[in-house]
Amino acid sequence: MLNRDLRAHFLLDPEVRFLNHGSFGACPREVFGVYQNWQRQLESQPVAFLDPLRGMADWMGQSRAALGAYLNADADDLVGVPNATHALNIVLRSLPLQQGDEILTTDHEYGALDKTLAFVAARTGARIVRVKVPMPLVDEATFTAALAAGLSDRTRVVFISHITSATALLFPIAPIVAMARARGIWTVIDGAHTPGHIPLDLQALGADFYAGNCHKWIMSPKGAAFLHVRPAWQDMMIPLVVSHGWQEDRSLPGPMGGTGFVDALSFQGTLDPSAWLTVPAALDFLTRMDWPEVARDCALRVGETAARIARLTGLPPLSADAYRAPQMAAMEVPRTDPAALKNHLWHEHRIEIPVYDWQERSFVRLSVQGYTTDQDLDALVEALSAYRF
Ligand SMILES: Cc1ncc(COP(=O)(O)O)c(C=O)c1O
Known part of the structure; x- marks a missing residue:
């Protein structure tokens, strides 16, 4: 018991x-304690602490490694970001969409991301095709068929939540990801609620872009999330803030010792990275507490x-x-x-x-x-x- x-x-x-x-x-109290220790270290020597080349880039990499192991993903395919909204904004605003392209999505998406989709559509001329998910959701085949019916030869992107916000549904997305991939359509998955909530295997799922929060169900401090991008698309991703990690030629190693992708997206001006650095402690808590x-x-x-x-x-x-x-x-x-x-x-x-x-x-x-x-x-x-x- x-x-x-x-x-x-x-x-x-x-x-x-x-x-x-x-x-x-x-x-959890003890995870929050680790977070506060990071913050104390920061304030005891802000310059040494925040200098990427004096330890910070390595510490951030340790969080990527721990999360990568937890999600079955290569640490170099993911970056830490403040929240899932941020991660999905990077993706949606980076995709080279054109007038008449279609973004297929559902009527269960999170309000802030619906706004991001509308923002991107208004600026690119892409059209949002919103499928009404047949309710109640009782079988995978009906769900998959409803999404498949929304595809056309103009569909460039499928944007879908893995766990929805208002309806708290676990969408069976694997067949959708496979179907889109077979047709060369990008899949952008809003996994804000999934890490720490359901078992996740990002390699097996094979989505092009997957964003998840650590501050919800992994129970890290607030402001820790990740963006996972398949290697083929990493050079395409433009950070919301261009800063010291950026360089135009993304195929070169990054200036902070990481890959071009990791460095371009990981450094965003002065920010407190303590929540992200606490992710390994949060994962450790989940394991130790069974x-x-x-x-x-x-x-x-x-x-x-x-x-x-x-x-x-x-x-x-x-x-x-x-x-x-x-x-x-x-x-x-x-x-x-x-x-x-x-x-x-x-x-x-x-x-x-x-x-x-x-x-x-x-x-x-x-x-x-x-x-x-x-x-x-x-x-x-x-x-x-x-x-x-
Ligand atoms: C499905 C979904 N997507 C995105 C978000 C946004 O998460 P965040 O505010 O951490 O970016 C939420 C938040 O509850 C959500 O439920």
Whole structure:
């Protein structure tokens, strides 16, 4: 039996029932301690610490190596960036798109990235083709067929979330990636929620571009994420900030001792790299604490709680269990004013949880992490059962 008493490992306010790990994660106390040590080192000798050639480039490389081993990726194919939005902006703004090219995507994408897609389309003349994913999501073949139906001979890019934000679905993307690759179409995967949440093998998946956050489910400090790019496209990637690591001829080794790709994208002016340097400590925490076992237990509790709430509302789940993000569930509730319900849960029950409308339906999105207690989940069910929708 799993010892669930993991709350003491986190810095979360004990007065709050924190059911929103999904938005920004939560960093374990000891991982946060490693982060603060990096920051102290920085402030004790800022010049020596931040000079890439006096250790920093190597330390950043150690984080790439640790993450590469965890994700089955070559460390030189990935770079650290502050967040998934940043990584996906690099990709979408670097692709050489032209008037009339098509970007195939879905109606479940994250709002900030929908804006990035619109931004890129407005500047390049590319067209966004948004496929409506057949709901509920119950089988891979229907999902794949819906995306395949959106392809045309102008499709240059498929942009898709691996785990979606508003609907908390685990999209079965492997066949889509394979299909796009066979047709020479770039795949850009928004994996903001996947690292540390589901097993990831980036080599096996074979996506052209994959972005993921470390600060959500790997539980690093905020501001640590990665961009993985297949070698064929690395020279094409233009950083959002051109700085000391940049050089026009990207085939040459980078000026900071890394590859042209790594150096061009890794140095962005003065920034605190401590969150990125803490990624190996966060991965080490997951291993030492046997987090895959913790996560399995969390996934069971998400399923149980979602089923209790579905019995309460009479509203069916958005997908079969296999296509739900293991540690999250977007649960439909009767149509309501989301701000009023959110305020009620917070002010009356001290429950922190996202409540929002999506496609003219109202949802509550539950996240369960190792620190979540059964009392937290009971409190949510009780609060929703007493609420006058
Ligand atoms: C699917 C998805 N993509 C991208 C993001 C953006 O992540 P970040 O703010 O860390 O860039 C999120 C954040 O929740 C998300 O859910």
